[in-house]
Amino acid sequence: MPSPSVVQVALPVPLPGCFDYRLPPGVAAPARGCRVEVPFGRRTLVGLVHDHQPSELKQLKTVKQVLDDEPVIDPALYALCERAARYYHHPLGEVLNFVLPALLRQGQPARAGGEVRWRLTDRGRHVDPERLARAPRQRQALELLGEHPRGLTPAMLEALSVSRPALQALRDKVWVERVEVAEAPPPEVDEVRAEPALRANAEQRAAIEAIIAAEGFQPFLLDGVTGSGKTEVYLQAMAPVLAAGKQVLVLVPEIGLTPQTLRRFRQRFAVPVTVLHSGLTDRERLDAWVAARDGHARILIGTRSAVFTPLARPGLIIVDEAHDASLKQQDGFRYHARDLATWRAQQLAVPVVHGSATPALETLQLARDGRYHWLRLRQRAGGAGAPPIELLDARDTPPDQPLLPTALKAITETLARGEQALVFLNRRGFAPVILCRDCGWQDECPRCDSLMTWHRSEHQLRCHHCGHQHRVPQRCGHCGSTNLTDAGAGTEKLESLLAEHCDAPVVRIDRDTTRRKGSLDAKLAQIQKGEPAVLVGTQMLAKGHHFPRLSLAVIMNMDAGFLSADFRGPEQAAQLLLQVAGRSGRQDRPGRVLMQSRHGDHNLVRLAAAGDYHALADTLLEERRGAGLPPFGHLALLRCEAMTMEQAMGFLEECTAQLPQVAGAHVLGPVPAPMEKRAGRYRAQLLVQSASRPALHGLLDALMPLARSLPSGRRCRWHLDVDPIDLL
Ligand code: ADP
Numbered sequence: 001m002p003s004p005s006v007v008q009v010a011l012p013v014p015l016p017g018c019f020d021y022r023l024p025p026g027v028a029a030p031a032r033g034c035r036v037e038v039p040f041g042r043r044t045l046v047g048l049v050h051d052h053q054p055s056e057l058k059q060l061k062t063v064k065q066v067l068d069d070e071p072v073i074d075p076a077l078y079a080l081c082e083r084a085a086r087y088y089h090h091p092l093g094e095v096l097n098f099v100l101p102a103l104l105r106q107g108q109p110a111r112a113g114g115e116v117r118w119r120l121t122d123r124g125r126h127v128d129p130e131r132l133a134r135a136p137r138q139r140q141a142l143e144l145l146g147e148h149p150r151g152l153t154p155a156m157l158e159a160l161s162v163s164r165p166a167l168q169a170l171r172d173k174v175w176v177e178r179v180e181v182a183e184a185p186p187p188e189v190d191e192v193r194a195e196p197a198l199r200a201n202a203e204q205r206a207a208i209e210a211i212i213a214a215e216g217f218q219p220f221l222l223d224g225v226t227g228s229g230k231t232e233v234y235l236q237a238m239a240p241v242l243a244a245g246k247q248v249l250v251l252v253p254e255i256g257l258t259p260q261t262l263r264r265f266r267q268r269f270a271v272p273v274t275v276l277h278s279g280l281t282d283r284e285r286l287d288a289w290v291a292a293r294d295g296h297a298r299i300l301i302g303t304r305s306a307v308f309t310p311l312a313r314p315g316l317i318i319v320d321e322a323h324d325a326s327l328k329q330q331d332g333f334r335y336h337a338r339d340l341a342t343w344r345a346q347q348l349a350v351p352v353v354h355g356s357a358t359p360a361l362e363t364l365q366l367a368r369d370g371r372y373h374w375l376r377l378r379q380r381a382g383g384a385g386a387p388p389i390e391l392l393d394a395r396d397t398p399p400d401q402p403l404l405p406t407a408l409k410a411i412t413e414t415l416a417r418g419e420q421a422l423v424f425l426n427r428r429g430f431a432p433v434i435l436c437r438d439c440g441w442q443d444e445c446p447r448c449d450s451l452m453t454w455h456r457s458e459h460q461l462r463c464h465h466c467g468h469q470h471r472v473p474q475r476c477g478h479c480g481s482t483n484l485t486d487a488g489a490g491t492e493k494l495e496s497l498l499a500e501h502c503d504a505p506v507v508r509i510d511r512d513t514t515r516r517k518g519s520l521d522a523k524l525a526q527i528q529k530g531e532p533a534v535l536v537g538t539q540m541l542a543k544g545h546h547f548p549r550l551s552l553a554v555i556m557n558m559d560a561g562f563l564s565a566d567f568r569g570p571e572q573a574a575q576l577l578l579q580v581a582g583r584s585g586r587q588d589r590p591g592r593v594l595m596q597s598r599h600g601d602h603n604l605v606r607l608a609a610a611g612d613y614h615a616l617a618d619t620l621l622e623e624r625r626g627a628g629l630p631p632f633g634h635l636a637l638l639r640c641e642a643m644t645m646e647q648a649m650g651f652l653e654e655c656t657a658q659l660p661q662v663a664g665a666h667v668l669g670p671v672p673a674p675m676e677k678r679a680g681r682y683r684a685q686l687l688v689q690s691a692s693r694p695a696l697h698g699l700l701d702a703l704m705p706l707a708r709s710l711p712s713g714r715r716c717r718w719h720l721d722v723d724p725i726d727l728l
Pocket residue numbers: 198199200201204224225226227228229230231232233381382546
């Protein structure tokens with residue numbers, strides 16, 4: 001007699017490894033990637049079968065239920081999850097759970113929802129409505145359903161004023177039933193293109209041809225200045241893939257998922273475009289997942305987690321704005337969708353295109369080393385040259401007028417010509433600090449090492465790190481003086497200053513003014529109309545938008561990034577600067593870009609202002625090479641948060657003390673984090689650095705079990721971040 005099978009189940013718990021369960025007698029072992037329901041402590045959890053083997057173990061608990069005949073996570077996707085779990089040192093069960101749509105996590109069947117319809121049962125069809133003479137509402141419902149043999153949706157029933165209780169009564173008699181009908185898959189189209197392509201210029205053509213010619217896995221860096229027509233390259237490279245019946249996965253940054261972007265894909269192609277974003281309901285998300293898995297969804301556009309979408313017939317992966325920080329998840333399972341996109345393409349044997357005007361230094365180095373095929377677009381598609389960035393010396397700006405007279409004058413002139421101007425300031429609120437004129441006290445967040453930002457229209461001070469808010473103080477918190485003032489400027493202050501000076505609408509775009517659903521779209525639509533206006537905003541303005549009538553960009557206060565202690569500061573500042581500058585003058589006329597800076601003589605500021613991202617990147621890459629920083633060295637950060645700094649440091653010190661030596665890997669710290677206190681917790685960190693990935697992972701393989709086993713780790717919160725982008 002064969003021994004009963006034991007299955008190893010990956011469960012959504014913060015522990016590495018799988019858990020063993022016995023299968024009920026007579027139940028065949030499910031394949032890897034099928035869901036099972038199992039008892040875990042006092043709970044019942046849904047997990048995924050990882051493996052199975054015969055076993056004589058008697059003590060095991062039994063699987064309660066096998067939920068799938070077919071894996072919900074196909075072998076290729078499963079392998080990606082395993083690789084990611086190993087690389088990020090994150091429990092496999094949690095990775096798999098992260099990847100599953102919520103309804104599948106809850107044990108729902110892995111199929112599309114279909115449409116709900118009410119219709120007559122066989123018995124109902126033979127009922128004489130006269131029998132319901134004393135129940136006129138039921139009679140009406142029965143007659144109506146009799147006239148619609150395919151049934152009626154809840155919306156139709158409501159439009160026909162059919163009463164719910166009457167329907168329910170009929171259902172109790174089993175005369176009507178509620179069914180879910182699967183929606184028919186969309187018909188295959190003969191011609192995938194719905195509108196003609198633009199005439200590609202020579203550089204675009206070379207890029208498109210290279211991507212189309214790729215066989216199997218090939219990574220590309222599409223390195224093209226803003227407005228060079230990268231999207232047109234994607235669209236033309238996609239066409240033959242779609243025509244061959246295959247699917248294209250497109251990853252975009254969080255705020256790049258604008259209606260404008262979607263429209264360009266939907267307009268060009270006649271095939272279904274499916275959007276994956278955080279605003280979907282659980283049902284919509286599962287339906288999109290199923291449509292992708294079954295191959296009905298042909299173009300999938302989504303933010304970082306879309307990299308885990310199952311694909312029946314993958315043909316091409318595109319990562320748009322591939323430098324964007326939102327591709328890295330900053331909590332829980334801290335993966336980088338940019339890197340996973342490349343792994344995924346490798347596994348699926350399809351090309352992957354990383355597009356950016358300001359590629360991450362990591363990606364640029366891969367292209368320089370010849371590991372990514374480097375495609376360059378040096379000119380703007382419309383013909384207008386990239387705008388030069390004029391540096392304005394901001395050392396003497398008065399506090400009450402943060403915009404320099406030159407900048408203000410340029411704005412009024414732009415408006416007078418009937419055009420639009422943009423003022424970029426990456427700080428929301430009215431003023432970043434409230435202070436005492438008598439003693440210099442500044443209002444700080446009680447829970448963080450940070451200042452409170454004044455939001456004037458809301459009569460509040462807010463901490464942008466933890467969300468703490470309090471009312472505007474009447475008196476100094478130190479000396480009691482009422483002589484308080486604000487300093488510095490945020491977008492809210494700029495908006496009101498500009499409204500005083502300009503004879504045109506001022507449109508502010510930041511997280512405060514776009515919180516309501518649809519408000520961002522409404523503001524963008526107003527700008528699209530093209531009437532004279534001034535836009536004021538944060539980095540929300542920097543990405544993916546086309547403002548055809550915008551001919552001036554004023555950039556304020558980006559010095560901090562260039563001078564930042566964080567080694568990624570200058571790279572990120574340069575990316576943001578050039579993305580914003582790229583908004584100006586996008587059609588056939590050159591735009592003007594002014595940058596206010598207090599450090600115009602700083603080498604990096606000068607290089608960035610010269611608009612030559614590659615020259616700046618060369619300088620930064622040389623610095624990184626010298627310091628053994630990414631992409632030349634590899635980093636992982638173990639961060640700990642606790643109620644006291646002693647606790648946080650104590651845990652990390654114990655880790656370092658007991659950690660074995662690993663040749664080629666170094667441990668730096670522990671040290672208090674640059675931001676020592678956040679949201680009421682003290683933060684400390686340990687940096688692991690190595691020139692070799694295997695050495696880094698070797699050390700992390702020793703560090704993680706050690707950290708999990710230390711009792712001091714249970715008194716604090718800690719996590720590991722592999723390839724961290726935020727070291728603060
Ligand atoms: P990027 O993504 O590189 O910033 P886009 O793809 O958004 O650039 O293109 C910028 C503008 O140039 C768009 O309005 C686009 O329609 C236009 N464009 C792109 N390629 C061409 C082309 N070959 N001929 C004419 N216009 C083009």
